Amino acid sequence: MVVDMPIPTMIHSISEAKAHFSAIVDEASGGKTFVICRAGRPLVVVSQYVHRNPKRRPDSLKGKIWMSDDFDAMPDGFEEAFG
Numbered sequence: 001m002v003v004d005m006p007i008p009t010m011i012h013s014i015s016e017a018k019a020h021f022s023a024i025v026d027e028a029s030g031g032k033t034f035v036i037c038r039a040g041r042p043l044v045v046v047s048q049y050v051h052r053n054p055k056r057r058p059d060s061l062k063g064k065i066w067m068s069d070d071f072d073a074m075p076d077g078f079e080e081a082f083g
Contacts (some may be wrong), residue, residue, distance in 0.1 A: 011035045014043075 010024075010032065017024060017036045024034055024046055033047040 011037060011042075014038055017046075 010027075012020070012024070012034060014036060017034075028034060028046050028048055031048050033045060035042050036044040036046060
């Protein structure tokens with residue numbers, strides 16, 4: 001899966017990220033991207049979550065889904081088995 005990510009604006013160590021976590025979250029929710037590193041190696045990207053709702057199309061499955069006429073009928077012996 002390919003994810004479009006903006007270029008990171010800030011790079012922090014884990015200890016810096018822990019100390020300033022609330023500020024990082026606030027800035028990330030505003031659109032900035034942060035990279036958190038361990039021992040100088042990138043480990044995690046913190047960025048704004050963008051919710052993407054797929055567009056719903058009414059009747060898009062019309063004619064593709066059907067229910068049997070006896071959908072609500074109990075199978076023979078079902079009531080006796082579960083009393």
